[in-house]
Amino acid sequence: MREVLERHRQICDELYQLALEENQFLQEKKRPYGADLLDRRQALLERLTRNLDALKLALSPAPGEAKDLAELREKVRARILQIIHLDRETEKLILRYSLQSRGGAPVAGTPPAPPMGNVARLYGKVLPPLPRR
Numbered sequence: 001m002r003e004v005l006e007r008h009r010q011i012c013d014e015l016y017q018l019a020l021e022e023n024q025f026l027q028e029k030k031r032p033y034g035a036d037l038l039d040r041r042q043a044l045l046e047r048l049t050r051n052l053d054a055l056k057l058a059l060s061p062a063p064g065e066a067k068d069l070a071e072l073r074e075k076v077r078a079r080i081l082q083i084i085h086l087d088r089e090t091e092k093l094i095l096r097y098s099l100q101s102r103g104g105a106p107v108a109g110t111p112p113a114p115p116m117g118n119v120a121r122l123y124g125k126v127l128p129p130l131p132r133r
Helices: 002-029 035-057 066-102 117-126
Strands: none
Touching (some): 002 035
């Protein structure tokens, strides 16, 4: 279990580094990146998929190993959250720069915020309505 989880952490670290590279490229060049980064991402995602299959098979740790693996598991979880956050930012940049290259969005300024209808409805189901003034 430890070996599979360590390999998973390593793949997640590599994905995070790639996400940083993609994000930096977009911020510096202000255009979508090329096939080289896409190919690297695809190769890493294939490794991640294979390792996830191995992780599913090795779900139960050996006796006495569970406590030791808790810290490693938390590191992996934190790295995954970082990757997700960075990927969201990268997706926004890709959308912005691909629209700019087609003339769909202005070059200066920030893109308009997405409509709040869906998000507000989802929160409306969970949260009580705001008091009216």
